[in-house]
Amino acid sequence: xxxxxxSADAEPLFNSNSMxxxxxxxxxxxxxxxxxxxxxxxxxxxxxxxxxxxxxxxxRGIRSWDTNLIDCNVDQELKLFVSRHSxxxxxxxxxxxxxxxxxxxxxxxxxxxxxxxxxxxEVRLMxxxxxRHKLLVLxxxxxxxxxxxxxxxxxFSFLNFIDIFTDxxxxxxxxxxxxxxxxxxxLFCPEEGDWKNSNLDKHNLQDFINMKLSTAAILPEMEGLxxxxxxxxESVEIPSSFDMLEPPTSGGFLKLSKPCCYxxxxxxxxxxxxxxxxxxxxxxxxxxxxxxxxKLISNNQSQKSG
Numbered sequence: 001x002x003x004x005x006x007s008a009d010a011e012p013l014f015n016s017n018s019m020x021x022x023x024x025x026x027x028x029x030x031x032x033x034x035x036x037x038x039x040x041x042x043x044x045x046x047x048x049x050x051x052x053x054x055x056x057x058x059x060r061g062i063r064s065w066d067t068n069l070i071d072c073n074v075d076q077e078l079k080l081f082v083s084r085h086s087x088x089x090x091x092x093x094x095x096x097x098x099x100x101x102x103x104x105x106x107x108x109x110x111x112x113x114x115x116x117x118x119x120x121x122e123v124r125l126m127x128x129x130x131x132r133h134k135l136l137v138l139x140x141x142x143x144x145x146x147x148x149x150x151x152x153x154x155x156f157s158f159l160n161f162i163d164i165f166t167d168x169x170x171x172x173x174x175x176x177x178x179x180x181x182x183x184x185x186x187l188f189c190p191e192e193g194d195w196k197n198s199n200l201d202k203h204n205l206q207d208f209i210n211m212k213l214s215t216a217a218i219l220p221e222m223e224g225l226x227x228x229x230x231x232x233x234e235s236v237e238i239p240s241s242f243d244m245l246e247p248p249t250s251g252g253f254l255k256l257s258k259p260c261c262y263x264x265x266x267x268x269x270x271x272x273x274x275x276x277x278x279x280x281x282x283x284x285x286x287x288x289x290x291x292x293x294x295k296l297i298s299n300n301q302s303q304k305s306g
Contacts, residue, residue: 032131036072036134038062038106039110040110041119042054042112042232043156051233064186064217067219072106074106075224078224081099087099095239096152097110098112115151115153116154124170136187147189158195171208185210
């Protein structure tokens with residue numbers, strides 16, 4: 001596992017308003033050395049194969065955590081999570097689950113099918129938590145070119161991750177920590193796009209937090225880890241395409257009498273609906289499972305598929 005170091009000609013990530021150097025700070029904040037924090041994010045899952053890959057990534061990510069099993073018995077802690085965790089559901093974000101358990105040693109948070117806002121919020125909470133040793137595992141589908149983790153609303157990219165450290169509150173907290181007491185953050189992320197070619201050494205993150213990209217497995221196979229991943233696999237619900245399509249709010253208010261064309265520039269792929277009275281033709285529906293055109297055409301008086 002390689003520690004990313006700052007290069008001599010690094011481009012500063014933080015400005016003077018968000019973070020100052022440790023020497024110029026009061027160094028009042030302190031991370032607790034015997035506290036650990038695990039955050040697992042499971043993005044949008046659309047098939048059994050995607051779920052199997054995500055679960056395998058979670059296992060790889062946790063086993064790549066370079067942590068002391070004497071100080072933090074990961075095997076036992078994950079068993080406690082399975083039997084004692086709490087669950088929160090969102091009334092605003094359909095299908096989102098947040099599983100949580102906190103012991104005297106390890107705090108574990110699992111986001112299942114979250115929104116982009118929920119991911120950013122929980123990553124901020126993890127970074128600012130007093131636990132000194134932290135692991136972030138990002139699992140699920142990602143875009144091939146950028147590596148963005150696909151969520152049910154939006155995505156979580158490398159730039160989104162970096163932006164969290166530009167937050168003024170986060171910057172002040174990290175900059176008031178003594179260099180000998182910096183937090184340790186291990187990151188298990190998609191091996192695609194910006195994550196793979198992130199060049200974290202171009203930013204001055206290492207001045208304020210010890211950050212590592214996880215690689216090979218360090219921890220052994222554990223019964224608690226198997227129970228943990230099996231439970232998560234059972235907790236993920238894979239929606240059908242019909243579950244993603246909301247029913248129309250009113251019946252057939254869209255009546256067309258002349259040839260027309262509706263263009264929907266969204267959904268990770270543009271689409272167009274050509275329509276005349278009694279006949280519709282959809283061109284390129286896009287790749288997003290939440291169809292950008294559905295709310296309109298579901299209220300058309302005449303719908304045909306082909």
